Amino acid sequence: AAGVIQSPRHLIKEKRETATLKCYPIPRHDTVYWYQQGPGQDPQFLISFYEKMQSDKGSIPDRFSAQQFSDYHSELNMSSLELGDSALYFCASSLGGQGHHEQYFGPGTRLTVT
């Protein structure tokens, strides 16, 4: 069965650079969630999209932005990177934007900021 695809899997950036993370949800899933997991931490919700519209927002810095495109893939854009942005970034997808359905997570993008 198709799973959530994230690219790239690993990314190394320097401080103040920008990064773009991509997420391709499971086919027919219309909802995408982004989470950030710092070292030794539990995942923290950043932002979500349902049918290409932002549906909810968590602790996402103003330096970050995201969108969901017409084919339902999503991109997380991160600017002015800081050392503290180093983390695993997960994308999850589900069917329906109301939270009734199981969320399926991608393998994550490991971002290292040096």
Next chain:
Amino acid sequence: KQEVTQIPAALSVPEGENLVLNCSFTDSAIYNLQWFRQDPGKGLTSLLLIQSSQREQTSGRLNASLDKSSGRSTLYIAASQPGDSATYLCAATANAGGTSYGKLTFGQGTILTVHP
């Protein structure tokens, strides 16, 4: 604000033992509760989803229960195996006044080690 707590933080058991992982949440108005497994440096694998109207779900050697009134969920693992060694996370989906957009609030996880 929903807070999710898991105990114990770490658990080490011999192979073959039955074990229980605990999860508690502060806001009983949840839509559903999901249990995940995470191997070191890897992604999250969904194990079980319990919707708010359900009391338990079973998958193979795993059984998860949900008691909304007490704000608790448990994950029962039968006949544990070394391959079960991983971090187990529970996460709740908030119900904000009858509306939920699905964001998960995670507990800190229980690190399980099953030794041969």
